[in-house]
Amino acid sequence: MSLDHRLASEHEELRRTVEAFAHDVVAPRIGEFYENHAFPYDIVRQMGEMGLFGLPFPEEYGGMGGDYLALCIALEELARVDSSVAITLEAGVSLGAMPIHRYGTEEQKREWLPRLCSGEQLAAFGLTEPDCGSDAGGTRTTAVRDGDEWVINGTKCFITNSGTDITALITVTAVTGRNPDGSPRISTVIVPSDTPGLKVAAPYSKVGWNASDTRELSFADVRVPAANLLGEEGRGFAQFLRILDEGRIAISALATGLAQGCVDESVRYAHDRHAFGRPIGANQAIQFKIADMEMRAHTARTAWRDAASRLVAGEPFKKQAAMAKLYSSEVAVTNAREATQVHGGYGFMNEYPVARMWRDSKILEIGEGTSEVQRMLIARHLGLPGA
Structure with a gap:
């Protein structure tokens, strides 16, 4: 299959829309919710009105008629600003509503999916x-x-x-x-x-x-x-394995968003922060650190888009999903650590987004299949003895 993962026009339009929402609506307010351990109901309501919770579901059930790639694009853009909002969408769609869409009876779909697609209710x-x-x-x-x-x-x-x-x-x-x-x-x-x-x-x-x-x-x-x-x-085990396979792509997109958000914040800080009479971004040590962060985020994006494209095309994707989830989650942890280092003492202050990203990154190596589980899955697909 083609490795050209440039977005089609409708996907790029979605990306830009969610990017603007994340920066204009989520970014100015999420810090307060985060520090108060409060659920952002108003932000979630607006996400529902945008149709984000219905992205991969058919229009007949209240969805947007899109695909899993569209969901992952939205997750990446949200996570560039905040992971709490992104994981609310990810869990609400890929873990909450998707099992009903994949395995529910027609009656179950018509009873539950319209409310879940609208974001008025969560599963x-x-x-x-x-x-x-x-x-x-x-x-x-x-x-x-x-x-x-x-x-x-x-x-x-x-x-x-x-x-x-x-x-x-x-x-x-x-x-x-x-x-x-x-x-x-x-x-x-x-x-x-x-x-x-x-x-x-x-x-x-x-x-x-x-x-x-x-x-x-x-x-x-x-x-x-x-x-x-x-x-x-008796098919529940097989059902949730399929749901988790798909969910790993979504978590990979979320992790990539966090990794890219660390780049965004570090570039901004490297321009604004001056030391010894010049921006710290003029120092090659900082330049190389941020360049490596950008390289990791780009590679992670390529990995999850490859897995998502295979899923959407109906091709085998389990190994690619495991690789994407493993790589992007570890990239998120690394970029969050490096972004905190770029910010110095300010990176340890909760008023800076990178502090939130640092705290949010570690769970990505654990949830929806640990890094160890992903390595087991990859080894199994390679046919290694004992795997």
Whole structure:
């Protein structure tokens, strides 16, 4: 396939629109939300009005009729300014609404997708548990069939968008039985946020992403209709693996945005900050540092666009998604560290965006598949022994 990843006119127009929104609306206000650990409802509402939550979904369900590449373009531009806003969109779309679009019945799609595409409501993806992070196959949450209902018990942790005032549902992975070989049969069930027995804990105190919503969920005899099963019973494991494969491209785009934002801020600071009678950007040590940051961000962008293009074209993309996620997340951490160094003491002050980027970057090497998991996946695709 072609490696020309220049954007088509409609994608470039979207990029410019989101870029302007990020700088004009998000940038002036997000610092206050971040420092107060407050969810930016008004910004999210405006993102919904722009159609960002509906980008990859069909118009018949309230979407914009775009593709996954469009979503990733928006994520990169948002993350150049702030990752909390970007992860709210990423989780709301690729983890929240996408499972319903991919695996839902026609009735489920028509019930939920229009509200999720508008941004009026958010959905969350309940996968991770306290005792099984990367080992998602070790799920302990159970869903037992009782007549026309599923009865759910268990705990989920680190769930984004799960406790906001506009959260509508959580899709929950749960063990619904055992396979002939004794392995757990994992399924996915839609749990509306107002279901009795669902307890949403207080927000976590986090290192970063402080303007996004992340909580622990517990399910105590939570009953939902049998019709809330998402997809086929026992296919939940395969379903969320597909969702995570796609999500890694989205996280790669977000990480690339953070890495590029570090370049943006460092170039600006290198012009404005003077030492010893001249701008610090005139020093070759600073020039080389920022040049390397730009090179890394550009390469990360090429990687995620390659993976996204393969996904959109219906071609195999799992290895490319793993490589993009691995590389871009590590690039984000490196660029955030280097941008902080360029800013010197001011880089340690929260009033400067690079301090926020530094705090936000580390989770990118952990969430939606750790760097170690990505290396395992790449090794497996290479056919290495034991992988």
